Amino acid sequence: MTTARAHPNVALIKYWGKQAKPGNFPATPSLSITLSELTTTTRVDDADEDALVLNGNPSRDAKIVEFVAALRTEFGFGPLAIETDSNFPTSAGLASSASGFAALITAIDAHCGLELDAAVRSQFARRGSASAARSLFGGYVTLEPPNWQARPLAAPEHWDLRVAVAVTSTAPKKIGSTEGMERSRLTSPYFDAWVGTAAADFEDAVAAINQRDFDKLTDVAELSCMKMHGLMLTSKPALNYWNGASVDCMNLVRELRAAGHGVFFTNDAGPQIKAICLPAEIHRVAAELRGVPGVIEVLESRLGGGAAADP
Numbered sequence: 446m447t448t449a450r451a452h453p454n455v456a457l458i459k460y461w462g463k464q465a466k467p468g469n470f471p472a473t474p475s476l477s478i479t480l481s482e483l484t485t486t487t488r489v490d491d492a493d494e495d496a497l498v499l500n501g502n503p504s505r506d507a508k509i510v511e512f513v514a515a516l517r518t519e520f521g522f523g524p525l526a527i528e529t530d531s532n533f534p535t536s537a538g539l540a541s542s543a544s545g546f547a548a549l550i551t552a553i554d555a556h557c558g559l560e561l562d563a564a565v566r567s568q569f570a571r572r573g574s575a576s577a578a579r580s581l582f583g584g585y586v587t588l589e590p591p592n593w594q595a596r597p598l599a600a601p602e603h604w605d606l607r608v609a610v611a612v613t614s615t616a617p618k619k620i621g622s623t624e625g626m627e628r629s630r631l632t633s634p635y636f637d638a639w640v641g642t643a644a645a646d647f648e649d650a651v652a653a654i655n656q657r658d659f660d661k662l663t664d665v666a667e668l669s670c671m672k673m674h675g676l677m678l679t680s681k682p683a684l685n686y687w688n689g690a691s692v693d694c695m696n697l698v699r700e701l702r703a704a705g706h707g708v709f710f711t712n713d714a715g716p717q718i719k720a721i722c723l724p725a726e727i728h729r730v731a732a733e734l735r736g737v738p739g740v741i742e743v744l745e746s747r748l749g750g751g752a753a754a755d756p
C-alpha cells in the first residue's frame with residue numbers, strides 16, 4: 446500500500462473559464478498559495494477490481510473514475526483500491542478536488558512505479574481539475590500560458606503569509622466548477638473583459654509577491670476575486686456562491702483593514718471566506734471571523750509544501 450498527501454491551494458488570481466478545446470485548459474492565468482494545515486491523504490493498493498472510498502463512503506465519482514481510466518490507458522497498471530480522506534469540508538469551495546487529484550496522481554505514481562516528476566504529475570492532475578495542477582507544488586504557484594504548466598514561483602519561506610478559512614456551510618456546492626465555468630463563458634457579457642484583463646492582474650500579483658508588497662497584493666487579489674464573482678453573478682442563470690455570512694465576513698475583513706490591520710479576503714466557488722494576513726494578525730483575524738453569526742468554524746493555516754508520497 447502507498448500513501449500520498451497533498452494540500453488544497455487558494456487562488457489569489459483566479460481561474461474561471463476554460464478554453465474551447467479538449468484537455469481542460471484554463472482561459473486565464475492563475476496564481477495560488479498552497480496551505481499546510483489542510484490535507485488530503487490518499488492510499489492506493491492492488492485489488493481484484495477498482496474500488497474507490499471517499500471520506501469513508503464507497504463512491505463512483507465520475508471525474509475520478511475517468512481520471513484513473515485515462516492514466517491506465519497511458520501506463521497500463523492493474524486494478525486499484527483507492528481510499529481518500531480530507532481533514533476539511535469537501536466539495537464546498539475549499540479546493541478538495543485540487544488536493545484530491547494532486548494526492549491521487551502522486552499516490553498512483555509511487556505505487557505503480559511510474560517515476561513521473563512533479564511537473565509531469567501536475568500536467569496529469571490538470572486534466573482532472575486545472576486548479577489541481579497547482580497543488581503539486583508548495584508555497585506560491587503559477588499556472589500560465591503558453592503551455593499551462595504549473596510552476597513554483599516562491600517557496601513558503603519567501604513570505605510567511607497566514608490564512609484563516611471561515612467555514613460558513615458544509616453543504617456540497619450547487620453547481621460544480623466545470624458546469625459553472627461553461628455557463629459563464631457562454632452567457633456572461635463580461636467574459637471577454639475577464640479574459641482580456643487577467644494577464645495584467647496576474648503580472649501585478651507576481652510583482653507583489655516578488656516584492657513582498659502586502660498592499661499591492663491586497664488590491665489585485667480582491668480585484669481578481671470580485672471580477673470572478675462579477676462574472677458568476679452575470680451568468681445566465683446567475684451563479685451566486687455566497688450566503689449572508691460570506692458577505693458579512695468580507696465586510697468584516699474590509700473593516701479590519703480600514704482600522705489598520707493587514708488582511709484581505711478571497712473566496713471561490715462556495716460560501717467559505719479565506720482571509721489572508723501577516724503572521725502578527727492571524728489570531729485577531731480568526732477570532733473576529735469566529736464572532737460572525739453563521740460562521741461554523743475558522744481553520745488557520747500557514748503556507749505549505751507540495752504533494753508527496755510517504756517513503
Ligand code: PMV
Pocket residue numbers: 455456458459460461475540542543574575576577622623713714
Ligand atoms: O479546478 P477546478 O475545476 O476545481 O476550478 C477551480 C476554480 C476556483 O477555485 C473558483 C478558482 C481557482 O483558480 O482555484
